[in-house]
Amino acid sequence: MDTKAFGLFLPPFHDPSVSPHASLHRDIEVCGVADDLGFDEIWLGEHHSSGWSTLSSPEMLMAALARETRRIRFATGVIPLPYHHPLHVAERIVLLDHLSAGRAILGVGTGTYVHDMEMIGVDPASVRDHFRAALGTVQALLNGETVNTTTPWFSVKKAVLQLQPLRGPGAIETVVASSLSPAGIELLTDTATTPTVHVAPPWGSIRPGMDPDPVGALIERVESYRNKSAGGTRIRCNVFVHVADSPAAGVEELLEGFSALRRGLYRNTLGMPIPDSPVAHRKTLQNLVDTGGFIVGDAATCAERIRDLMDRVGDPVSLNFFVPRWVSHRATLDQLTTIAHEIVPTLVGGFEGTAESIRLTSEEAARQLKSRTELVGNGGDK
Known part of the structure; x- marks a missing residue:
């Protein structure tokens, strides 16, 4: 992979007022368009409750997409390891690796929805320790080892993968969803995994003024991680970008969808104490734009700010454009086309030859x- 790469991060958000079947097929269309437009990878998430987050098995969707795409890589974004037996996680990602001709990336995390955990008897207080134990087992299996271990949450006895990764043991990249906290950095360095991190924190919890410099705070954490890692490790940054005539016009285009998700999912369903007023939603969105947590503006402005973000993160870096679909499906596809045709070429020197x-x-x-x-x-x- 090049030192700079570009992909999409699709959270499993689906408006419950829209047919779930239609929403799933819109996901499929987005993934096909992403492949046609030349994006390098696509991340598909997993949740099991809330009515909004209805993609329960990203691997199944990716297996279907593998037959319809040519080059794009598929990343689980993420598999919550405490929800699954680690042997099964390793087996499924290796099967996907073969079905996609070596295009699978294993993205893992602890899980976030408490009701997801309660439905299957996972103690929310245990997920961090459970995750770390499961990650070690999954990695050992993917590296071709035979594993014997007993933990408070699972056991494996003479466990070995019948099917090895397409390009041999250790060939599947493992990426951990991380905020790059001190504990997260320790986990990444101990397990030789790489991180994926949001430029802005989960938007349901954001309040105006809570983070005056999200990009600067991220860069500090990235530097701390790279100082403690082997160096040269890839950072994946998930960032929301919206191309509009101006930042003010972009806020107006986004506000309805942004507010609906905050109200419907985060406030009314997940119970976050978010003020439900047009003024509060607008101030939150405007603050994200003003502080650089969201990148909104015309194509030239967006390209300039993305280049600054990538330069500050440093190579190697993958920028994954967050696609929450706060605008219509057609507008989402138009946004992706604009990003691929007008912004990415600017970032990789694609216009330099014609300009010269x-x-x-x-x-x-x-x-x-x-x-x-x-x-x-x-x-x-x-």
């Missing part, structure tokens, strides 16, 4: 015009 050719041709045309003018002035052919 225009400059050289213009200079030559000016030189030729001057030469012809001088010739005519000296009595030459007209």
Whole structure:
């Protein structure tokens, strides 16, 4: 993978007023368009409750998508390890690796929805320790080891993968959802995994003014992680980008969908103490734009701010554009097309050749015009 890469992060959010079947097929269309547009990877999440988060098995969707796509890599974003037996997690990601011709990325985390945990008897107080134990077992299996271990949450006895990763043991990349806290950094360095992190924290918990510099805070955590890791480790940043005529116009385009998700999912369903007023939602969204947690503006402005973010994070970096679909499905596809056609080429030098050719041709045309003018002035052919 190049030092810079670009992908999409699709949370499993689906408006419960829209047909769940239709929502799923819209996800499929987004993934197909992402492949056609040349994005490098796509992250698909997993939840089991709330009515809004209805994608329960990202691996199944990815297996279907593998037959319909050519090059894009598929990342589980994320599999909550405390919800599954680690042997089964390892087996499913290896099967996906084969079905996708080596395009699978294993993204893992602890899980976030308490009701997800309660339905299957997982103690929310245990998920961090449970996660760490499960991660060690999954990694050992993916590395081709035979594993014997007993924990308070699971046991494995002479466990071995019958099917190895397509390109051999250890070939599947493991990525951990992390806030890059001190404990998170310790986990990443101990397990030799790489992080995926949001530029802004989960938007249901954001309050205006709570984080005056989300990008600066992220860069501090990234630097701390890289100082303690082996160096040269890839950072995946999930960032929301919306292209509009101006930041103010973008806020107006986003406000209805942004407010509906905060109200319907985070406040009314998950019980977060979010003020439910148009003023509160607008102030929160505006604050995210003003502080750089969200990147909103015309294509040139967005490209400039994304370049600054990537430069500050440093190579290697993958930027995954967060796609919560706060605008209509058609507008979402248009946004992805604009990002792929107008912003990503700017970030990778895709316009430099044409710009240089225009400059050289213009200079030559000016030189030729001057030469012809001088010739005519000296009595030459007209």
